[in-house]
Amino acid sequence: MEIIIKSDYSEISSDSAMIVANQIKTKPNTVLGLATGSTPLGLYKELIQLHLNEGLDFSNVITFNLDEYVGLSNDHPQSYNVFMRDNLFSKINIKKENIHIPNGNAPHDKECERYESLIIRSGGIDLQILGIGSDGHIAFNEPSSSLGSRTRLKTLTQETVKDNARFFDNISDVPRFAITMGVGTIMEAKKILLIASGVSKTTPIRKAIEGPISSMCSASAIQMHPKTIVMVDEAAAKDLKEKDYYKWVYNNKKTLKN
Numbered sequence: 001m002e003i004i005i006k007s008d009y010s011e012i013s014s015d016s017a018m019i020v021a022n023q024i025k026t027k028p029n030t031v032l033g034l035a036t037g038s039t040p041l042g043l044y045k046e047l048i049q050l051h052l053n054e055g056l057d058f059s060n061v062i063t064f065n066l067d068e069y070v071g072l073s074n075d076h077p078q079s080y081n082v083f084m085r086d087n088l089f090s091k092i093n094i095k096k097e098n099i100h101i102p103n104g105n106a107p108h109d110k111e112c113e114r115y116e117s118l119i120i121r122s123g124g125i126d127l128q129i130l131g132i133g134s135d136g137h138i139a140f141n142e143p144s145s146s147l148g149s150r151t152r153l154k155t156l157t158q159e160t161v162k163d164n165a166r167f168f169d170n171i172s173d174v175p176r177f178a179i180t181m182g183v184g185t186i187m188e189a190k191k192i193l194l195i196a197s198g199v200s201k202t203t204p205i206r207k208a209i210e211g212p213i214s215s216m217c218s219a220s221a222i223q224m225h226p227k228t229i230v231m232v233d234e235a236a237a238k239d240l241k242e243k244d245y246y247k248w249v250y251n252n253k254k255t256l257k258n
């Protein structure tokens with residue numbers, strides 16, 4: 001794992017956007033795995049700016065979102081379909097047919113199989129963007145999710161329902177179920193970029209990076225991934241025991257010529 005500690009959210013947003021942009025420039029038909037939630041909003045804003053100001057071309061990019069709520073229509077303001085449309089897709093030149101989000105209203109088992117095979121048929125995910133939940137989840141792989149799990153229906157924890165209530169008028173409106181890529185699905189991405197910012201992420205980040213690999217913190221599975229970047233700000237990195245070492249590694253790497 002490469003652990004990069006930035007000063008704040010705005011640096012995470014701009015630097016993670018550079019990683020995504022370089023990926024797209026190197027491979028224009030990149031398959032991107034995308035997350036929703038508050039954390040990647042700054043990254044998406046930066047990507048939109050790179051598209052508008054520098055012509056970053058999404059015309060051949062293919063995307064797969066991590067998850068979608070079950071039971072919300074595709075045009076529900078809190079659906080991840082609308083989130084992605086409003087915060088990224090409508091502002092870049094991505095082709096509609098290249099966008100993939102699980103259908104939370106289709107028969108679940110079939111939809112999950114369809115999603116898994118679509119990812120495989122697209123050649124697999126080149127770069128997966130991840131956030132992390134306060135209970136350590138990636139996508140909606142809540143505590144006790146099998147680390148080998150595939151795309152499936154999951155019941156959200158009460159903690160996640162509470163965390164996500166800020167987007168809804170009432171906590172009782174927050175869906176209890178989602179279709180989510182599994183930990184095993186995510187681990188097959190060729191590269192992973194996990195971003196986290198703020199004090200609410202201090203504990204999950206410590207567990208994910210320095211804790212034991214455990215289904216109780218599904219993000220800890222990324223310790224097993226050969227090409228993972230974790231980009232966090234000082235607040236999220238606050239409790240990392242080896243924080244100084246991560247900074248030392250990063251600063252030394254910058255001096256490497258090859």
Ligand code: F6R
Pocket residue numbers: 034035036037038039040066067130131132133134137138139140
């Ligand atoms: C969203 C997702 C979730 C979020 C996580 C953090 O697609 O998969 O795992 O990344 O809940 O959410 P925020 O960024 O809102 O703190």
